[in-house]
Amino acid sequence: MEGSVYLDCNATTPLDNSVREVLLKYLVEEYGNEGSRTHEYGARAKQAVQRARDQVASVVGAKREEVVFTSGATESNNLAILGLAPQGEKEGRRHVVTSRIEHKAVLEPFEELERRGFEVSWLEPGPDGVVRPEALADALRPETLLVSLMHVNNETGIRQPVAEYTRALEGHPAYFHTDAAQGFGKDLEGLRNPRIDLISVSGHKVYAPKGIGALVMRRRGYSLPPIRPLVLGGGQERGIRPGTLPVALIAALGEAAERAEREQAQRCKTCSAIRDRALAALSALDPVPSGDPTLSLPHVLNLRFPGVDSEALMVALKDLVAISNGSACTSSSYKPSHVLKAMGLSDDEANECVRISWCHLTPEVDWEAVAARIWALR
Structure with a gap:
């Protein structure tokens, strides 16, 4: 959009x-x-x-x-x-x-x-x-x-x-x-x-x-x-x-x-900075990370916002950011993620998770506005 x-x-x-x-x-x-x-x-x-x-x-x-x-x-x-x-x-x-x-x-x-x-x-x-x-x-x-x-x-x-x-x-x-x-x-x-x-x-x-x-x-x-x-x-x-x-x-x-090999360090630094800004804005919402976030690459967050359905969240944010709630290859299916279920999440918990992923080419994001939209859904 x-x-x-x-x-x-x-x-x-x-x-x-x-x-x-x-x-x-x-x-x-x-x-x-x-x-x-x-x-x-x-x-x-x-x-x-x-x-x-x-x-x-x-x-x-x-x-x-x-x-x-x-x-x-x-x-x-x-x-x-x-x-x-x-x-x-x-x-x-x-x-x-x-x-x-x-x-x-x-x-x-x-x-x-x-x-x-x-x-x-x-x-x-x-x-x-x-x-x-x-x-x-x-x-x-x-x-x-x-x-x-x-x-x-x-x-x-x-x-x-x-x-x-x-x-x-x-x-x-x-x-x-x-x-x-x-x-x-x-x-x-x-x-x-x-x-x-x-x-x-x-x-x-x-x-x-x-x-x-x-x-x-x-x-x-x-x-x-x-x-x-x-x-x-x-x-x-x-x-x-x-x-x-x-x-x-x-x-x-x-x-x-x-280019990926030559620029890997700088790209990682850029993505880490975006991650820090995202977490700073979203932390007040007490999101639950899917898995151990210290093991994740710096350009990805998979977060659960308890009480907020991921489909409703994506719709609420669609004019601000384009995010997903799972693999694009299975996005036509509304079944809970097989990955999250294998990690021990219930169907309801898996359906509350969204994946946010960016890159070194991503422009500035109004993370405070994103957080405010999520607050409004609670």
Whole structure:
């Protein structure tokens, strides 16, 4: 709505100006097909794609050849999870592990594995929103094929202890996948651990366009994870994800990745300042944080205002700020958040929670006016 400040950056982010320039350049001027090897248009397109591989790989400490471009984290998650299934069936390793707080793009592929005869261990979070590494260690079996635990939760903003998960996996052959849609380019060190085999990336969560993402596939020794393609019909991306490469989208993601890495500290500082102003204005309302707020990235607040329905709150604030009460992928459903329920909240409590998420591009917010509107609903 015109006049309201956008505070739903966990759903999608605005396009960075420099990213827009790169996108338009490869849409309008350098429109060659990366697979065309007989002329300079194709050669320049290939150079742009290779540069983007380097830019994305740098953020997580990977190598160019370990980056596969996809349409976004949903496809990357499906490719990582379902693409490993044939290897598990071949080796008789039909046990997999995930958690109850994952995005639907992870939960539903695991449900599909269950339908195919795999056994899934579903790990529960604590009230703080964290899945304990001890729970992972207890769930591992000799026949465990895959562990998929997210990097940062999309609803609460809470960082999961990825480094501790990797320690729990020491000496175990299971592949470790993390859905990093919310943390890529924001929490850098968490994704640079070489024990993370598979990393899902989404462009539109890091100031790039929608419709582009990546799956980082780290080598073990000389071997990439044995992912089978979900789509057939071409040799692009080493046959793992065939189809004509969207050069403009890829180049834009590369630019966004490079800027995120270079500007991470300043962006964090800006977001922390916005968080401080928000909490200062809202504290008199005694909001209840969802999970441990000290574990959250600085651009997210998930708060419960007891006695105030989240739907009524969003309507009351819509001319001031644009916020949400859960994942955009499930916003058409009025069911309570599966993440908050897994953390122990009742249906009524979950329905009182709102997610407020901003970024370094967010303009000034009249937090006092926001607080006054919430007071009026009580």
